[in-house]
Amino acid sequence: MSAPTTARPAGGASAPGRAGPRRGPSPSVRRQRRAAYLLVAPFMLVFAAMLVVPLVYAAYLSLFREQLVGGNSFVGLENYARALGDAAFGSGVVRVTLFLVIQVPIMLGLALLFALALDSGRLYAQRFVRLSIFLPYAVPSVVATLMWGYLYGPDFGPFTQVAEMVGLPAPPFLSSGWMLGSLMNILTWEFIGYNMIIMYAALRAVPADLYEAARMDGAGEFRIAWSIKIPAIRSAILLTVIFSVIGSYQLFNEPNLLQTVAPNVIDSAYTPNLYAYNLAFTSQDLNYSAAVAFLLAAGIAVVSYVVQLTSQRRARS
């Protein structure tokens, strides 16, 4: 990571015979600082209004409770205590954690394999392959879920039709035992390509001399991939891991939409986000919903931070 630098005096070639102006709290530096603040200000203002203020407001709301008599009353951390002891919330958290532990390694492992295959330059129809894998990312998750919902369909879905043709029972994709796996499949389908592109872009930026040297030492392609390429794109892989952690914990669209076809399997607290949504908009329990949403955001931040720290420590040792 390059440290932010003030501009150095121009080199001789582009401005011959000109000595760099002397530094200090000179008017030029002050001008530059003013410009920096001007350029950062629009983003920081919107950032504060749309990110910081809502989080602070949610934290504030979460400390109150709406009473039938007497309106809002301050209850301190009671909502958080309630959330931590709430079996519905807990089972949602366990469910998305399970989701994370199983689905993310599969998705990122496949994305990495595809990225390495593309980067090896040994594929015919390279562009076609890359775009085909990436295409699902351009499909809105709403549409992806609708599509897979039809494909999974127990009555007329293609899987059912094929199973019937060969005389097998229809696969119960939308049953309670299969639902989590069916959701994992939708998410995997949607995001392999996105993660592959991030990894592939990183691979393209690795200097080729490293491979030449390794080849000279007799390393095969697999050895190069394992010992050079993968370590070289660690930070890109870490980025995809963190995005996936965040994505798993905030699962909402897919379970929310499959709820319409499998209302008995997906309950109102199937994922923590679905729970927070239903608390706010079905039960009208805004304060408790704020506590759940805030707790979820804080939990995700902590988990991503821990992932980042442990991977950095491992890199150093």
Add this chain to the structure above:
Amino acid sequence: MTATTPAPTVDALAADPAPRRRGRGSTGRRSPLLTVLVLLTLPYFLLPLFWLVVASTKDNADLFTSFGLWFADFNLLNNLQDVFTAQGGVFWSWIGNTVLYAGVAGVGAAFLATAAGYAFAKYSFPAGTAMFSVVLGAIMVPTTALAIPTYLLFAEVDLTNTRWAVILPSLVSPFGVYLMRVYAADAVPSELMEAARVDGAGELRIFFTVALRLLAPGFITVLLFQLVATWNNYFLPLIMLSTPSKFPLTVGLAQWQSTAAGGSGAQALFSSVITGSLVSVVPLVIAFLYLQKYWQAGLATGGVKG
């Protein structure tokens, strides 16, 4: 570029900041085996989309009686007509809203991120490091968990069920700022800025006339990813909006789907949901195909260092 130009110019320095290090392939040998293995996986990615295309050509009855992965009677035009005329043509509004939300949010977020990322990369100013750390930390705040607090806040100031409620939160892309900071560090040479200063250009003028051009691939990358994020966003507009004429495609289609699945009469048909879905996918696919060389260049330098 001709050799007569004496000093480095904007064009020369604007050349791809990450020059390609090798031609196609490290050894140049192509592998039929690897190709076959990869091609065998492609049906997984493409079959659902093929199904979507096939299903959009069927009428509501054929959808449930014919084989899912092959064509029956061709009813695409009828379906399209149904989609665009249902409920007084509300689908047109959904398309317009989606384009508006995604367009404004995409351009706005990309511009805010570009200006901020450039400033973080190219100037040292007292609060810079602290602000950047906060932004970096915000990448880890999930947008969906943020949506409910934002809703509650907007309800306080009467912004719910307005178009602003969808656009304003989508203008912030902390990841975009991170990407642009890394990108700007490489793409805008400090020597060039100094040369412009020597020529008497002000700092903002340097940004708008010199740097912005060099930052274009990064800008387009952020634009495209925020465009997709807003185009595909479901949770935020679902929470914020209650008037169907303000819905984007995602919320509208989901609503049609739930009425169709509810089977409460002739209000919405599965064939309309499916054909509408196809219509909503096409523009993004085109945008990605058309802009791919830009966003891939942007990701290659920006997304992955640090």
